[in-house]
Amino acid sequence: MVTAQETTLQRLLEGAKQYQVPLYQRTYSWTELQFARIWDDVCQLARDRADHPGATHFIGSLVLAPSPAIGPVGVAEYLVVDGQQRLTTLTILLCAIRDHRAEHEDPKHRLRLDQQYLTNPFEEQRWLKLVPTQADRNAYTACVKSTPHVGGDDAVGRAYRFFAKALDDLGGAEEPIAIEQIESAVITGLALVAITAKPGDNVYRIFESLNNTGLTLTQADLLRNYIFMRLPHRGPVVYESLWLPLQQRFTPTELVLLFWLDLVHANPKVKQTDTYSSQQERLEKLRTEADVEAEVQRFSRLGALLRLILHPTEEQDPGVRQRLERLSAWGTTTVYPLALHLLDRREGGTATSEQVASALLYVESFFVRRLIIGRSTMNINRILLSIVTEMSKSLPVDEAVRAYLSTGRKHFATDAAVRSAVRSIPFYLHGRAPQRSLVLRWLEESYGSKEPVSLEKATIEHVLPQTLTDEWRQMLAADLGTDENLDEMYEALVHTLGNLTLTGYNQELGNKPFAEKRDKLKRSGIRLSQEIVAQPRWGRPEIHARAEALAERVINSWPGPTAQAGNQSEVPWDLMIKALSELPAGSWTTYGDLAALVGTAPMPVGTRLANHPAPNAHRVLQVEGTIAPGFRWLEPDRTDDPREVLRAEGVTFDRNGRADQGQRIGTEELAQLAGITSEELPERAFRHRPGRNGTYAERFLEQVTARQTPAVSTATVVLLEAWTAMGGTLSYGTGAETSCFLMARRREHELGSIWPVVIYPGGKFEVVFQHLSVRTPFNDIVLREELRQRLNQLPGVNIAAARLALRPGFPLEVLADVEAREALLDHLRWFLDQAQPSTSEDPVVD
Template sequence: MVTAQETTLQGLLEGTRQYLVPLYQRTYSWTELQFERIWDDVCQLARDRADHPAATHFIGSLVLAPSPAMGSVGVAEYLVVDGQQRLTTLTILLCAIRDHLAEHVSPKHRLRLDQQYLTNPFEEQRWLKLVPTQADRDAYVACVKSTPQAGGDNAVGRAYRFFAKALDTLGAAEEPITVQQIESAVITGLALVAITAKPGDNVYRIFESLNNTGLTLTQADLLRNYIFMRLPNRGQAVYESLWLPLQQRFTPTELVLLFWLDLVHRDPKVKQTDTYSTQQARLEKLRTEADVEAEVQRFSRLGALLRVILHPAEEHDPAVRQRLERLSAWGTTTVYPVLLHLLDRRDQGTATSEQIAAAMLYLESFFVRRLLIGRSTMNINRILLAVVTEMDRDLPVHEAVRKYLSTGRKHWATDASLRALVRTIPFYLNGRASQRSLVLRWLEESHGSKEPVALEKLTIEHVLPQTLSEEWAQMLAADLDTDETPGEAHDALVHTLGNLTLTGYNSELSNKPFAAKRTALAKSGVQLSRDIADRQRWGRSEILTRADALAERIITSWPGPTEESGNQSDVPWDVLAKALAELPAGSWTTYGDLAALIGTAPQPVGNRLANHPTLNAHRVLQAGGIVAGNFKWLEPGRTDDPRDVLRAEGVTFDQHGRADQAQRITVEELAQLAGITPEELPERAPRPGPGQGGTYADRFIEQLTARQSPAVTTAVLVLLEEWTTLGGTLSYGTGGETSCFLMARRREHELGSIWPAVIYPGGKFEVVFQHLSVRTPFDDVTLREELRQRLNQLPGVRIAAAKLTLRPGFPLTVLADADAREALLDHLRWFYDQAQLDTPDEADLI
């Protein structure tokens, strides 16, 4: 049974009372958003009470339970089961009011407010009215005692600073109110319902029923709460010696990760959202406090290991540290379960540092080789989560990891497959930009140069440029295959590993002929680039020769699978099928584009489509937009003209039977459809403007200036300035080519972030329809279509309707025309206005 009574802060705090926040409660975590809301409520209430002194404002409930330690006389002690965030905030506000009145009105207010509402002045042991959790206690005591530490860099301190500042600015408000009016509103005007349990009630069960949805508490919070409910006698000691250090070592998200990783060791199918319920079911079987305490000790030990994974610099063994640093840089968190297992094995004495370093090298090789053959993401999560439970426990741990990754269809490329596919797979279109850059950096490091270069500052350079000029077309023409055009050869070669290097000489390279590039590359401190400078020309034979040399270096640096490796198709036909299945109506692609996507030649693609039923195969044409002469339907008896089918789908043909090139889906766009190029995301902290406040902004401008003409560079900077003037912000990508995102909403917005376009220094204004398709309000296709039509009004811009789910773009040179730039700004203003939608009131959602 519980009792409920409406009360005020005065009713709660007057008298000799103490409110204890139990260990199973989360730490104080309100932010400025909540501070602003409660402050606005208090200010409005103070204004209302000027005319209606009895006015009140209801702010919620407070669930209390008598403390098990409370006797029949003395301080009335209560546990705060629910509502501690609100109660803590209001007492911090009282501290700020007290200090303001003591400084600006009279020192007597300090003693008055302390003795009435903040302390029990005649109780040495229970002098605080409110006792927060241990983690918040020092900061809270500093506020109550008004020491120099009050207002520190923590959640309690931030609350105190917010209210102190707000009180200082009261007189400047449009409707001035006094601090005394604020105090009265807080003490007697804010109404609460105090719900009090009876002695003997299971307090934690009440708490859990209020909070077990996981919406207000993290999975780690709920687990902590459950654990300390199970430790009525040992709770304080376990909290201070084990839990608090663990909690201080990690962020809330990292704590959830720790408890999930512990479960994944047993069952790789456990979802992170089920962490609390699964851990609780496991801990429910424990019978004694000693058993529960032992589990907390085990969590503490695993936490020390996870800390090393998250912060590799803390690892003592150099070889293990290097592997952890590399796997951390790779950015795949699903490797954490096996890494935790490896460190745990060493900690338990069943594996050596040498063995776990070798196992980590096999994992690194697994990632690198899969990326190199275009299979970086396929089933990667399932494979990695199952390593611990499925690997052979009778083998040394490094051999067990290698054996597991070698068997079945896990796409860990053999040496033979690697040698073949490195020549043809479009490496630059696979995986994340950061991962591609890492592979090239690690290859450069394998040379062991005695004069190391700051590789992290370099960007990936296409030696054969991404835009094919007449001079480069002539160079490629020297060794074309039969019936192959320079454009097809370019598509097949430009993104392969053999054509890529790292450089800081963007301004000297750009789209220049090879003779000019050689001169710049010869000056480079990067061995990968100097090797290219030794060549007299740069065509197919040179690119393939370099690919062969890089393949041998890769094989030496990253050992491959055992001989048990299963038979795996060298050509990723599944990627081709996925791209074609996603190819939208009203578009088409070529045999050469598909061949470049999967690292083969146009003829095998044609043979594949002619003999294997594949969805949308009729949308594959020859490079000039012509239906292949030997095209045939695989459906028996079907004889209709594929051009008629394509016309019905929306493809336009000219009088010569050639499909509109604007509707062609390129290699890069096919990669988007196949899902092998994850959308780059902006840096977490948006920048206020170009060149202000951070290295990414500076790098963007440096790269833009180096790669574009002064006219284009100036036009882009003018556009960015206008964008920020109308209210937008700028954020930057963290890849080798530093992109600039036009942010119409930030992450903190109630509808989430949104941006219409990304600008690349290499020369592309990319319209992110793919991103917009899942962002309010542009998840409405009619708005995306209006944006497309608006952009197509610009001179030189033609975006096909079939690309409304992709990331098409147009050259930055369009912006050099002042009229075109002003028109684009008008369209961006329209976009910005559309993105600033009001969210519905909570009342509208009930």
């Protein structure tokens, strides 16, 4: 089938030959990493050949096939089946060598290298030795002709500029290399294996066998390759008129998305990783080039629609544009199949812009209402991916979307469910932080102010603060009933929607008394805060009253399900079960903590546990850490003392029978265990915050300085400087409260990223055991336990063993103690040593 022969660039390029890169090949895409590697190889080879002139260096293979148009005389034409990136790079390097020698030595080098290796000087139609794909052809031709456009801001131009600079720097190197040595090494010293197919062989099948793993090509690349293998005659025209504009309109990732969305219309179970194989299976059934071309035309049309989804500002209809912008801001791609279907229906004349906007509003309402009742993620992907194939075909599209979302247990919250949840569900603990912020921003927009306030810098503020002070405790105590506990009442209120607003004064407000917060909020034009500043105090009645007002605004802004929708107001007991099943031995929680998690009161939680099986129910205690008087095992034959069971699991009790509060798992940690909060991830690098002057690092320091005492803020800076001095790096979160990550390894490391702690300007030094549990080497619980024990040596730090699966923390005030800070740095240095194991081998770069 094929023949293989070792060769050099000289033997490949000399004589009347032309190498054509087929349409099914990807465009030139090597980067500086590959440029540097091949340049280093060339330089090393040039040095070696000074002492051993016959030395060579193998750089890979080149798979060729005779062109179907080849004749018995004239230029020998070949298709480059595999290896075009390498061959293109070497000829660009030759162009740079030619230009350098012509400028610095003698112009004759230009003619010599052109005629021998870069062009066929006596062939008008086939004058280029190498013919890249259409997308690269202009840039490559500029390189060969050495026109003023050479070295542009494209991959070919970047390669030329890299090699031109490298050649300029040759004379200043520690071991100078003559340029003629470089030229000789490139032309006669680099060895390749040329694998040549025979006439009549299926060239694309050879190519596919070399690239079918998807490691070197994207699935969109493979699909393009397959399509143009099926277009031997119409390929150039279809590529130029349809495919190239499509390819220029999208990133490689977006192209894969387009072809996957096309499949999902018919089969919602298709995985994105199966895009190429599924599309190929479908296209195999086409018989003629006209059929294949029609499919490319259809892809082009769908691409124009996807472009509107990805860039909503390009949509002409204002109603559809607003809905697309909001769904884009929500940040879920699972809505794309439906959005693409709706726009396709509109283009086909079976839906109007008004119906499309209405349908998208129902989807937005579905998202918002689910978030409010604490069901933001449950089965969301399956529901949205199935809607196109399962919704009614006989109803108008907006009615069909609403009807589909309203049937079954899809948790499209009814008005009654919204009214109940807004009072009780901890809104701030559900969904993703940007989505919570969006809901509040959209609520603010619903007021329709004639002079709307810019919300770019506004962040979510807990009016009743996340850290209680004595003044706040005194205010809340006035609302307590006879048998109520203040801490349980506080947990049931603090994260609910009624207690949240937007403000640009988040840093200044903190846990200040209500009177001071009210004065600050009065200065704001944000309408969401007006009900708050009108109150003389801020306790349970006021929070509930505001919750009720916001519930009505939610109901009026986002239409609910049809009348046939089931009752969605029930308590999410499955969420409680999930949290309890993850509750570790040696810990306990309270009825109030669980009640706050699922949006109900402690008594219903107790009743539920007393009558329904639940894992680890014996770990649920009263707020004081005592066994509830009415506690009974559900197993009728079981009579052992739950306190003794807890002791055996590691819970300690004082002489009054009260469990250690340090081992208590609160509402926020229960949310972590239940998996309803997403862990914030650090930025890859210091980059400018959009719409602000300065970096995330500067914003973090601003927030720490504003919210902590001078002693604590100074100690924090000292710690960060010490961390970087010992070899760690810093990265920052993108939330409203800009967190700082102490990075021991970044993503680029062969073992992946890892960080031991996150510092929050609000005052928490968070130890991320949950993150460490899946990172080498701290996935070993022995190392995590050693880290816990080390930290517990610090004054004021007592992290329970049961928190090894969570993200516990201690106050930043600990850093203000010089001895404690120095001890902490010793522990962090130990962590860094563990996280960066020494290795004698350099990482392999593919």
